[in-house]
Amino acid sequence: MKSRNRLAVGLSAAALAMTGLAAPASATTEAEPTVRQLLEQCENGNTDLCEFHPSGAPETRRGSYELVGGATNCSEGTSTRIISWQSTRGTTTNVSVTISAGVTLGEVFEAGFETSYERQWSWSTTKSDEIRHELGPNQAVNIYAAPMRQQVTGTYELHFGDPYYGHYYWYVHDVTVDGPQENPAWQTRVESKTANC
Numbered sequence: 001m002k003s004r005n006r007l008a009v010g011l012s013a014a015a016l017a018m019t020g021l022a023a024p025a026s027a028t029t030e031a032e033p034t035v036r037q038l039l040e041q042c043e044n045g046n047t048d049l050c051e052f053h054p055s056g057a058p059e060t061r062r063g064s065y066e067l068v069g070g071a072t073n074c075s076e077g078t079s080t081r082i083i084s085w086q087s088t089r090g091t092t093t094n095v096s097v098t099i100s101a102g103v104t105l106g107e108v109f110e111a112g113f114e115t116s117y118e119r120q121w122s123w124s125t126t127k128s129d130e131i132r133h134e135l136g137p138n139q140a141v142n143i144y145a146a147p148m149r150q151q152v153t154g155t156y157e158l159h160f161g162d163p164y165y166g167h168y169y170w171y172v173h174d175v176t177v178d179g180p181q182e183n184p185a186w187q188t189r190v191e192s193k194t195a196n197c
Contacts, residue, residue: 033165038172039097042158043104049159050104052112052175059151062187063089065144073135074197083143084130091123091179099177105156109177113152121152125180131188140195145188148181 033041042050068085091100099105101123113121131143156172164170 031165033170035172036096038158038170039095039105039156041160041164042108042156043097045104046160047158048161049157050108051157052109052154053157054112054116054152054154056153058117059153060181061149061151063147063149065146065187065189068143068145070140070142070193071133071135072140072195072197074138074195076137078134078136080132080134082130082132084128085143085145086126086128087145087147088124088126089147089149089180091177093178094174094176095172099175108156112154121177122180122182125182125185127180127185129186129188131190133190138195138197140193142191142193143188144191145186147186148184149178150181151176151178153177 041047068087069083071081071083073079073081093099097105099109101110106123110121113119129145133141133143135141153174153176156175158164158170158172160168160170162168
């Protein structure tokens, strides 16, 4: 590469979406690329280096509870019921560029995730589960399940062989990838209801 002063310029994906680009203090008058333009350079193989660097440990969170089944016992004795369900969950991001399995940005993310945490990322998962619940006479229940999610925030680092918008190095900060957690996959809740016997 040419021996010239190389500037590192950071872009916040979250801030960009709301406030537009903020030029660094040493920037030239040349217009700056959007987050989408920068990430597309990585996706299309136009960079000398493209890496993802997670910041901090993955955050685990619980998704929304959804009704997955129910059971009613209209007999005069107790009864054990099995309530089964299945659900497919995928990955979302906070940027307008696809980051998923099988694309370059996804592969770069996976490499950074696996290097940092020594485990694989799950892009999509289909899970089946069941609950065994004992019902007394004339009792009924609804079963609710909330998927467990893991969220990673980090920075895409891009190096260019020739200046791109006046700079060799660009950083896209605060990229968040949110996907299904493998274990535990669910949190469940059982609620009693009126038995329509």
